[in-house]
Structure formats: structure tokens, C-alpha cells
Amino acid sequence: xxxxxxxxxxxxxxxxxxxxxxxxxxxxxxxxxxxxxxxxxxxxxxxxxxxxxxxxxxxxxxxxxxxxxxxxxxxxxxxxxxxxxxxxxxxxxxxxxxxxxxxxxxxxxxxxxxxxxxxxxxxxxxxxxxxxxxxxxxxxxxxxxxxxxxxxxxxxxxxxxxxxxxxxxxxxxxxxxxxxxxxxxxxxxxxxxxxxxxxxxxxxxxxxxxxxxxxxxxxxxxxxxxxxxxxxxxxxxxxxxxxxxxxxxxxxxxxxxxxxxxxxxxxxxxxxxxxxxxxxxxxxxxxxxxxxxxxxxxxxxxxxxxxxxxxxxxxxxxxxxxxxxxxxxxxxxxxxxxxxxxxxxxxxxxxxxxxxxxxxxxxxxxxxxxxxxxxxxxxxxxxxxxxxxxxxx
Numbered sequence: 001x002x003x004x005x006x007x008x009x010x011x012x013x014x015x016x017x018x019x020x021x022x023x024x025x026x027x028x029x030x031x032x033x034x035x036x037x038x039x040x041x042x043x044x045x046x047x048x049x050x051x052x053x054x055x056x057x058x059x060x061x062x063x064x065x066x067x068x069x070x071x072x073x074x075x076x077x078x079x080x081x082x083x084x085x086x087x088x089x090x091x092x093x094x095x096x097x098x099x100x101x102x103x104x105x106x107x108x109x110x111x112x113x114x115x116x117x118x119x120x121x122x123x124x125x126x127x128x129x130x131x132x133x134x135x136x137x138x139x140x141x142x143x144x145x146x147x148x149x150x151x152x153x154x155x156x157x158x159x160x161x162x163x164x165x166x167x168x169x170x171x172x173x174x175x176x177x178x179x180x181x182x183x184x185x186x187x188x189x190x191x192x193x194x195x196x197x198x199x200x201x202x203x204x205x206x207x208x209x210x211x212x213x214x215x216x217x218x219x220x221x222x223x224x225x226x227x228x229x230x231x232x233x234x235x236x237x238x239x240x241x242x243x244x245x246x247x248x249x250x251x252x253x254x255x256x257x258x259x260x261x262x263x264x265x266x267x268x269x270x271x272x273x274x275x276x277x278x279x280x281x282x283x284x285x286x287x288x289x290x291x292x293x294x295x296x297x298x299x300x301x302x303x304x305x306x307x308x309x310x311x312x313x314x315x316x317x318x319x320x321x322x323x324x325x326x327x328x329x330x331x332x333x334x335x336x337x338x339x340x341x342x343x344x345x346x347x348x349x350x351x352x353x354x355x356x357x358x359x360x361x362x363x364x365x366x367x368x369x370x371x372x373x374x375x376x377x378x379x380x381x382x383x384x385x386x387x388x389x390x391x392x393x
Contacts, residue, residue, distance in 0.1 A: 012043055019084035020045070041063075043064065046071070046072050081097035090106055098127040103131065105134060132361050139340045140292070140317075146290060155281065160282040161280070162264075174236070178226055211385060213252060250379075285304065286302040298315045298317055
């Protein structure tokens with residue numbers, strides 16, 4: 001048995017659909033690629049629909065299931081609570097898990113509001129449990145290599161970041177009013193769902209935000225009622241219509257504490273863009289570009305290249321010199337989306353053994369929430385908003 005002589009970290013996961021599948025795959029494959037001091041055990045999965053959660057447990061390899069997530073907290077055979085639910089229950093579940101002495105991994109965005117996020121941070125700190133937020137895109141080898149180049153000073157002083165997260169999956173007016181389009185469940189639309197990712201990448205690579213100014217728009221105001229059916233698919237469940245009360249897109253400018261400036265755009269109405277998570281960073285000595293849809297490649301331009309040879313070069317970040325890549329296949333044998341979760345969970349398992357909370361953790365989730373809230377306040381006021389203005393601490 002893999003990891004028979006290692007520490008067993010028994011996981012209880014709440015939720016089992018899109019992200020549940022991604023997380024389950026990560027746990028199952030982690031010991032195959034990384035020699036970590038602890039290995040995850042798929043102990044129990046929780047969901048309200050007994051038929052659905054039972055089938056998910058069988059398919060994804062979980063040893064047992066519960067129809068009430070609170071039962072996971074009561075069980076002595078659970079060490080970690082992994083939260084892959086809609087956003088409106090993140091705070092309640094994470095705080096309860098921390099109070100029960102469980103380590104916590106939570107999907108993004110961390111919470112619905114800054115106040116909720118602050119309570120979550122306070123809870124995990126008070127309990128002394130290990131915590132992470134699942135901003136998995138940090139863990140693409142090309143993104144980690146970009147971080148390395150920036151930290152080494154290869155780009156010099158950073159001037160610009162422009163980042164986009166472009167999707168198109170809700171453009172059809174007949175696409176149902178699912179939970180991701182209902183403010184009471186999700187908090188915000190494209191802003192919290194996908195802008196949260198590019199904000200995290202910006203914080204990771206460039207630094208902390210200082211102030212923002214933005215705008216949002218909802219293009220389709222009414223949709224048929226319906227539910228998600230898996231992945232980003234959905235079905236209408238009645239002939240009734242409901243009001244869309246979240247944004248379809250957000251766009252904003254930003255200033256960073258280190259003097260850099262940023263341009264950000266998140267939309268689910270960019271036709272032809274299935275999952276276009278992209279950034280370009282410009283510094284005094286060069287630039288880097290990355291695109292999730294071509295996630296193994298990092299484009300690099302360095303100003304000290306000799307004339308005639310200057311230009312963006314494409315680095316295929318699949319060699320053992322690149323972060324995490326050496327755990328997988330030979331150079332050029334590319335990895336995919338699912339491996340970003342495996343890489344994150346490697347850090348999580350090591351954090352549990354060491355008693356530390358690897359980044360991105362709940363503190364990062366809180367700071368991300370501050371920026372999201374600052375953009376929303378800017379939209380309301382029509383003016384620049386300093387991040388400190390929405391920070392209750």
C-alpha cells in the first residue's frame with residue numbers, strides 16, 4: 001500500500017461535484033507523484049442528496065459518506081475538512097471545522113464578505129489548525145517559474161500587470177439561473193468567481209494592492225430557473241424566470257504598494273474564450289506572459305538580449321529545473337489542470353506535518369476579499385477606493 005509507513009491524514013470533504021472531483025483526483029494521485037511525509041486518506045464525503053453523494057463516494061474512491069456535513073466534524077477519524085461547496089456556507093463550515101480541531105482547505109473565494117473572511121481567519125488562528133485556500137493556479141509550474149524569475153530580479157522593478165479571466169459559458173440567455181448567478185448564494189458573479197483568481201496571481205507575483213477603481217455590468221437581467229448538473233453545465237427545472245442579481249463582468253484599474261499599476265478584466269461574456277486566464281507583467285528589464293489555456297508555456301522577454309535576437313521566447317516549463325515539474329514526466333510531456341491541485345495538496349500535506357499553513361492560506365483569502373470588496377465599493381461610489389478603507393483590522 002502506498003504510504004503505509006507514513007502519517008495518514010484522513011480527509012472529510014463537503015461537496016462532491018465539479019471541485020469535489022478535482023480535489024478527489026488530487027488526493028488520490030498525490031502519493032503517486034510526490035514523496036510527502038504524510039498521505040491523504042479519502043475517509044468521508046458529505047452531501048445533502050444521499051443518492052448523489054453515495055454515487056460520488058463510490059466513483060471517486062471515498063470510504064464512506066454522510067448526508068449532514070456536521071457529522072464529519074463529530075467523527076474522530078477525520079483530520080481535515082475540505083470545503084468545495086457554494087460560497088454562502090464557506091464561513092459557517094470553516095469556522096465550525098476549526099472549532100472542532102480540524103485542519104481546513106477551502107475553495108475560493110474564501111467568503112461572501114470581508115467580515116466573514118475575517119471571522120474565518122480569526123477562527124483558524126485561535127484553533128491553531130493548518131489552513132489553505134484553493135487558488136490552484138499559483139501551482140502551475142510556469143507560474144511558479146515566473147515567480148522565481150521575478151524574485152531573482154530578472155525583470156527588475158515591476159511597472160505593469162494586465163490580467164484577464166475570460167469565459168463564455170453563460171452567454172446564452174436561456175442558460176439557467178444557477179447558484180453561481182444568485183447573490184444570496186455566491187456573493188458576486190464573475191467578480192468573485194474568476195476575478196478572485198487573477199487577483200490572487202497578481203498578489204503572488206507583483207505584491208499587495210493599494211487602491212482600485214472599477215465598473216461592473218450585468219448583460220442578461222433575467223434567466224430561467226435551473227441547477228448545475230456538473231462542471232459548468234446546467235439544466236432548467238421549470239418554466240419560471242428569475243432575476244440575475246450578480247455581475248456578468250467586472251473591470252478595474254489598480255495601484256500596488258510597490259508602485260506598479262494593473263489593469264484587470266473578468267467576464268463570462270467573452271465569446272470563444274473557454275477559460276482564458278492570462279497575465280502579462282512588464283518590468284524595467286523584461287516581461288513575462290502566461291495563459292492557462294497553454295499552461296505549460298511561459299513567454300519571457302529580456303531587454304539585455306543582444307540586438308537582433310530580442311523578442312519573447314517560449315519556455316516549456318516541464319523540465320526538472322521548473323517547480324513541481326520534475327515530479328511528473330520527462331521534459332515536453334506536458335501536464336494539465338488537474339496537476340495544479342496535486343501540487344497544492346503536496347504543500348498542504350507538508351504543512352500539516354510541519355504545523356504551518358502554506359500560502360495561499362486564509363490570510364491570503366482575506367486579503368483577496370479586501371480587494372474584491374474595494375472594487376465593489378468603487379463601483380458604488382464611482383471613485384478610487386483604498387484597500388485600507390474596507391479593512392476592519
